[in-house]
Amino acid sequence: MTALFRRAALLAVFLAAGCAAQATFLERSLTLGNQVYRYRVWLPPHYTKVRRWPVILFLHGSGERGNDNYRQVTSGLGPALARFPNRYRAIVVFPQCRYGREWYGDMELQALAALEISHWGYVLALGRVVISTPAAELLARPDLGEVFLGQVATPAPARPSEAPTSEAMT
Numbered sequence: 325m326t327a328l329f330r331r332a333a334l335l336a337v338f339l340a341a342g343c344a345a346q347a348t349f350l351e352r353s354l355t356l357g358n359q360v361y362r363y364r365v366w367l368p369p370h371y372t373k374v375r376r377w378p379v380i381l382f383l384h385g386s387g388e389r390g391n392d393n394y395r396q397v398t399s400g401l402g403p404a405l406a407r408f409p410n411r412y413r414a415i416v417v418f419p420q421c422r423y424g425r426e427w428y429g430d431m432e433l434q435a436l437a438a439l440e441i442s443h444w445g446y447v448l449a450l451g452r453v454v455i456s457t458p459a460a461e462l463l464a465r466p467d468l469g470e471v472f473l474g475q476v477a478t479p480a481p482a483r484p485s486e487a488p489t490s491e492a493m494t
């Protein structure tokens with residue numbers, strides 16, 4: 325009986341160690357060629373590697389461009405996640421487009437690389453990817469879904485009160 329209890333306790337500790345108790349924005353970086361790109365990954369409350377999670381690739385609008393790895397989470401989906409973390413049962417990847425650039429070429433590649441790296445670092449259900457963006461130039465692109473993993477692009481909420489609940493992700 326003691327051995328069974330020890331195994332159960334060890335399993336409980338192992339599962340708890342892989343579980344985030346609260347939502348968090350993690351800072352990450354990647355290198356393409358000789359350029360370093362920083363991005364954020366949001367993990368929902370009670371994230372665990374025991375299950376596969378849907379993923380949202382959030383491509384911000386022009387006002388959040390830069391290389392500070394902060395502005396991309398200050399509008400749209402970022403504040404909604406901070407304010408209503410329990411509404412979302414998905415991992416969100418926030419790459420940042422550089423000043424004077426758009427989501428084409430190198431910026432497109434770094435967004436896809438951030439998503440790919442996140443796939444290996446977290447347990448993502450890549451068959452359940454949503455691309456979200458308030459960027460009008462992206463929503464007007466007829467090839468957006470083809471370029472970003474064959475998925476359908478959906479507009480990001482303009483205000484947190486319009487943010488979809490996690491039921492929309494399941």
